[in-house]
Amino acid sequence: MAPRGAGIGVVTRPGPQRPTALPGRRQAAPAVVLVVAVTGSGLAAVVATSLGLMPLVGRPRLTTDGYTAGSADLLLAVRESLVIATASTVLAAGLGLLVAGVLLGLRPGRGPLRLVAVAVVAVPHVVGAASVGLLLSGAGLLPRLLGISPGDWPELVGGSWPVATVVELAWKESAFVALVVVAATARRHRALTETAAVLGAGPWHRWTRVFVPTAVPALAAASLIVFVYSVGTYEVPWLLGRAHPEPLPVMAYRLFGSIDLAARPAAAAAATTGALVAVLAAVLALVAAPAMRRRAGAVE
Amino acid sequence: MSALELRGLRHRYPSADVPTLDDVALEVASGSMLSVVGPSGSGKTTLLRVTAGLTTPDAGEVLLDGRPVAALPPEDRGLTVMFQQPHLFQHLSVLDNVAFGPRAGGRSRRAARDAARRYLELVHLTDLAARRPARLSGGQQQRVALARALATERSLLLLDEPFSSLDRELRHSMHDLLREVREALRPTVVMVTHDLDEASLADRVAVLVEGRVEQTGPVGDLYARPATLVVARLVGGFNEVAGTVEDGRHRSAWGAVPLSAACAVAGPATLLLRREQLRITGCGSGPGPDVSASPTPGPVVTSGRVVAASRLGARQVVHVQPDGDAGAATPVEVELPVGQQAQPGLRVLVSLVPGSEVWAVPGGRLPPDHSAGRPVRRSVLP
Amino acid sequence: MSAVDGGARRRRTGRPAVHALDVAVLAWLVVPVLPLLVWGAASRWSAPAVLPQDWGWDGWRSAYDGGLVPALARSTVLGLAVAAVATPLGAMAGRALGWRELRHPAPVALVLLAPVVLPPFSVAMGLDVLLLRTGLPGPVAVVLLLVVLALPYTSYTMRAAYAGIDPELEEQARTLGATPRQARRRATLPAVRLGLLTAAGLAFLVGWSDYVVTLLVGGGRLVTAPVLVGATAAGSGNEAAVAALSISSVLPLVLALVAGAALQRRREERA
Numbered sequence: 001m002a003p004r005g006a007g008i009g010v011v012t013r014p015g016p017q018r019p020t021a022l023p024g025r026r027q028a029a030p031a032v033v034l035v036v037a038v039t040g041s042g043l044a045a046v047v048a049t050s051l052g053l054m055p056l057v058g059r060p061r062l063t064t065d066g067y068t069a070g071s072a073d074l075l076l077a078v079r080e081s082l083v084i085a086t087a088s089t090v091l092a093a094g095l096g097l098l099v100a101g102v103l104l105g106l107r108p109g110r111g112p113l114r115l116v117a118v119a120v121v122a123v124p125h126v127v128g129a130a131s132v133g134l135l136l137s138g139a140g141l142l143p144r145l146l147g148i149s150p151g152d153w154p155e156l157v158g159g160s161w162p163v164a165t166v167v168e169l170a171w172k173e174s175a176f177v178a179l180v181v182v183a184a185t186a187r188r189h190r191a192l193t194e195t196a197a198v199l200g201a202g203p204w205h206r207w208t209r210v211f212v213p214t215a216v217p218a219l220a221a222a223s224l225i226v227f228v229y230s231v232g233t234y235e236v237p238w239l240l241g242r243a244h245p246e247p248l249p250v251m252a253y254r255l256f257g258s259i260d261l262a263a264r265p266a267a268a269a270a271a272t273t274g275a276l277v278a279v280l281a282a283v284l285a286l287v288a289a290p291a292m293r294r295r296a297g298a299v300e
Numbered sequence: 301m302s303a304l305e306l307r308g309l310r311h312r313y314p315s316a317d318v319p320t321l322d323d324v325a326l327e328v329a330s331g332s333m334l335s336v337v338g339p340s341g342s343g344k345t346t347l348l349r350v351t352a353g354l355t356t357p358d359a360g361e362v363l364l365d366g367r368p369v370a371a372l373p374p375e376d377r378g379l380t381v382m383f384q385q386p387h388l389f390q391h392l393s394v395l396d397n398v399a400f401g402p403r404a405g406g407r408s409r410r411a412a413r414d415a416a417r418r419y420l421e422l423v424h425l426t427d428l429a430a431r432r433p434a435r436l437s438g439g440q441q442q443r444v445a446l447a448r449a450l451a452t453e454r455s456l457l458l459l460d461e462p463f464s465s466l467d468r469e470l471r472h473s474m475h476d477l478l479r480e481v482r483e484a485l486r487p488t489v490v491m492v493t494h495d496l497d498e499a500s501l502a503d504r505v506a507v508l509v510e511g512r513v514e515q516t517g518p519v520g521d522l523y524a525r526p527a528t529l530v531v532a533r534l535v536g537g538f539n540e541v542a543g544t545v546e547d548g549r550h551r552s553a554w555g556a557v558p559l560s561a562a563c564a565v566a567g568p569a570t571l572l573l574r575r576e577q578l579r580i581t582g583c584g585s586g587p588g589p590d591v592s593a594s595p596t597p598g599p600v601v602t603s604g605r606v607v608a609a610s611r612l613g614a615r616q617v618v619h620v621q622p623d624g625d626a627g628a629a630t631p632v633e634v635e636l637p638v639g640q641q642a643q644p645g646l647r648v649l650v651s652l653v654p655g656s657e658v659w660a661v662p663g664g665r666l667p668p669d670h671s672a673g674r675p676v677r678r679s680v681l682p
Numbered sequence: 683m684s685a686v687d688g689g690a691r692r693r694r695t696g697r698p699a700v701h702a703l704d705v706a707v708l709a710w711l712v713v714p715v716l717p718l719l720v721w722g723a724a725s726r727w728s729a730p731a732v733l734p735q736d737w738g739w740d741g742w743r744s745a746y747d748g749g750l751v752p753a754l755a756r757s758t759v760l761g762l763a764v765a766a767v768a769t770p771l772g773a774m775a776g777r778a779l780g781w782r783e784l785r786h787p788a789p790v791a792l793v794l795l796a797p798v799v800l801p802p803f804s805v806a807m808g809l810d811v812l813l814l815r816t817g818l819p820g821p822v823a824v825v826l827l828l829v830v831l832a833l834p835y836t837s838y839t840m841r842a843a844y845a846g847i848d849p850e851l852e853e854q855a856r857t858l859g860a861t862p863r864q865a866r867r868r869a870t871l872p873a874v875r876l877g878l879l880t881a882a883g884l885a886f887l888v889g890w891s892d893y894v895v896t897l898l899v900g901g902g903r904l905v906t907a908p909v910l911v912g913a914t915a916a917g918s919g920n921e922a923a924v925a926a927l928s929i930s931s932v933l934p935l936v937l938a939l940v941a942g943a944a945l946q947r948r949r950e951e952r953a
Contacts, residue, residue, distance in 0.1 A: 024784040025785075027783065035794060038805070043805060046807050098703075099710070099711070115940065119936050126915070134924070144732050145732060150729055231801060252803060253894075271804040272804065275804040278800060375857070381853075383850055391875070401858040
């Protein structure tokens with residue numbers, strides 16, 4: 001035992017922090033702080049505005065007028081948003097699965113199709129909306145190709161059903177869904193398909209019993225993202241939808257830009273409601289996820 | 301002065317109940333090689349990481365060339381590590397991988413590459429200097445990793461099971477290479493391994509079990525003079541007989557067996573007889589022992605019946621179920637000389653090879669396959 | 683070549699080379715942009731003609747006059763700014779998550795996913811309200827919010843990239859004499875460079891293609907390519923200009939994609 005006060009103690013205190021392991025907390029902090037600060041302050045401001053606490057002029061006064069004054073319109077907007085989001089999600093998921101299946105079955109030399117899918121994801125939605133408008137409107141490309149006169153063509157753009165909006169979202173998001181599913185299943189897809197084939201499963205069985213079940217977790221996650229995106233999208237229904245009823249983002253933006261300063265709380269109320277719908281969908285999905293994972297696990 | 305000295309090292313992972321390192325002390329002389337052996341989970345790798353500065357111990361000291369290095373980061377400790385995985389930098393050529401250390405040490409690109417070439421020559425890979433690591437075989441990758449470690453020109457080399465992912469033949473050629481390198485450069489080497497064969501490359505071996513050093517010494521000592529039953533079981537190939545030591549003799553159901561003079565055990569003790577220290581003499585397949593009839597090469601320890609036979613290379617190992625009082629014991633393993641064979645059912649006398657040094661360790665019965673509550677692989681020997 | 687794929691291949695030599703399903707999928711992905719491609723080269727194309735009556739580049743001229751070039755420049759700058767901030771932040775967070783260096787990773791993972799869930803227009807509206815009070819310059823706020831929207835993509839891409847390499851790689855560099863900085867620069871970052879490139883590309887895309895944030899927080903003063911597309915498409919009778927603007931804002935991305943794919947194929951062939 002070294003004497004007390006000698007340079008070298010037998011037992012030293014723990015050294016400095018593990019030298020190589022930078023504390024993860026410090027690494028993650030900038031991103032986390034930025035997300036919390038920006039979304040937190042933005043949401044707080046929008047909620048406060050919707051409750052009359054941040055008026056452009058005049059005194060703050062707690063009120064639910066933003067929600068109640070135009071409650072009928074607000075409810076219609078919620079319904080319209082839900083219709084758009086649900087239809088887009090269902091279509092994008094189904095078609096995305098199909099695209100993914102084709103992509104996974106790609107033989108050499110068919111790689112460009114994958115590139116096409118990536119390109120579709122990269123196209124800005126506003127461009128997609130403009131193009132779909134030129135495709136589906138009465139004077140659009142599709143009725144021309146089919147030889148149907150504008151008068152006989154159903155009102156897909158700006159009509160009573162948000163068909164063009166849904167088509168645009170389903171188109172772009174199906175490519176997104178497909179890429180997510182491919183990324184999640186590609187590694188095991190080949191081995192699983194081969195195993196199934198060796199066990200005597202034909203193409204249909206390989207598709208329904210092997211590919212689809214293994215794709216479900218990724219498909220579910222991608223579908224949630226599509227749903228909340230479709231609730232929040234502004235430019236697509238703005239370009240392709242009709243004036244009334246309008247989905248939440250369009251309503252919010254229209255009221256926000258209104259000359260009537262009193263419309264601002266209503267605009268913020270629509271924005272708050274949109275955020276609420278999206279968060280609710282996410283929470284529901286998170287609650288349902290464990291059960292889904294269990295089922296997928298039984299297949300794996 | 302020791303190149304490396306560890307004093308009172310303790311370490312425990314926050315979530316673990318038992319410590320990974322429990323008061324570990326070791327010394328490694330400059331230019332020598334120490335192997336640290338132990339079953340998986342015994343703390344070997346943590347010991348190496350603490351030495352390298354990659355993990356901070358809860359207590360204790362690491363001294364390199366006599367100076368404490370607790371405050372020094374890994375790059376300033378004057379040592380280098382070779383991991384189980386070669387961890388070659390995929391974006392660099394083989395040559396630039398080897399030049400990594402000299403570059404990090406501040407040398408010019410040119411000087412670093414010149415140095416790297418010398419070390420590639422040492423591991424016989426000069427031809428592959430321009431290759432990408434992805435295009436090398438596993439053995440070649442580990443050779444490059446060795447060259448890269450050596451090129452740092454640091455005097456202490458820590459090896460963390462570096463050859464365990466290679467197949468037998470490659471492993472042996474890496475062992476030869478390591479001998480060459482030690483001859484040429486005389487580095488101080490600490491190698492962690494779970495393979496006793498590999499451990500015998502070293503001048504000395506330390507046995508680590510559950511974070512404690514059970515024994516240190518030349519590798520032959522582990523076979524001839526294990527310090528504890530735990531070590532004996534780790535080494536494998538011992539027959540255990542519980543009993544008591546009095547006046548240098550071990551007394552048990554097998555009678556009184558004189559112990560080696562070097563064995564200073566007294567009181568309850570377990571007799572350890574290596575399977576190659578025993579011989580059998582056949583005496584027919586009748587119902588009773590016929591002890592008197594058969595001449596045996598040395599003192600008889602027990603009689604019994606062969607119940608199983610297996611192979612160990614060119615030799616046969618038979619399991620003999622002892623008769624009578626000793627019958628409750630587990631079968632005795634005997635390694636037969638080359639050429640001798642025995643079938644199950646044969647009645648035999650088991651005797652000691654004349655001149656055997658007989659060893660015993662303190663302590664009586666332990667549950668088989670357990671050392672202090674944790675299962676231990678019965679043998680780490682081939 | 684596996685047995686299953688090999689079988690498909692043999693079949694292909696006997697039957698039509700292209701499956702109907704492949705064609706249908708390709709059509710679904712390509713047809714929606716066809717009108718843009720035709721309109722991009724049309725001067726007059728009134729209904730119900732299937733092909734334009736007059737081919738020409740009038741749309742491009744009016745797009746140029748409408749400020750196409752500066753709008754593309756603004757979009758580029760915006761994309762680069764978002765990538766420049768969101769990539770390193772995402773890489774740091776992705777490292778902490780991918781290398782399990784956090785004691786409680788779940789809240790961090792959840793916070794970094796939140797921007798995907800929250801509708802951007804809601805947050806953007808709130809920020810616009812705050813801008814008036816704080817005096818933060820609009821473009822800065824646009825970049826900040828877009829960085830937040832890009833962070834889920836960059837951090838999760840980098841999480842996967844880091845999860846794919848052993849943290850021991852960096853320790854190996856340290857024990858070869860590299861300082862923490864050197865180890866990161868010379869050992870770890872090169873190992874995740876494909877992830878970094880992907881993350882930066884995604885972040886760039888968020889900035890380049892954004893519409894609603896630029897419009898709301900930028901207060902209509904920051905006219906990027908998508909904003910210009912939106913404004914032009916909302917009017918009528920200027921389909922050719924819309925097509926020219928749209929093609930200009932998609933073509934660079936497609937070219938980059940094709941170049942990237944070609945580059946990767948060359949690398950694979952070399953290996």
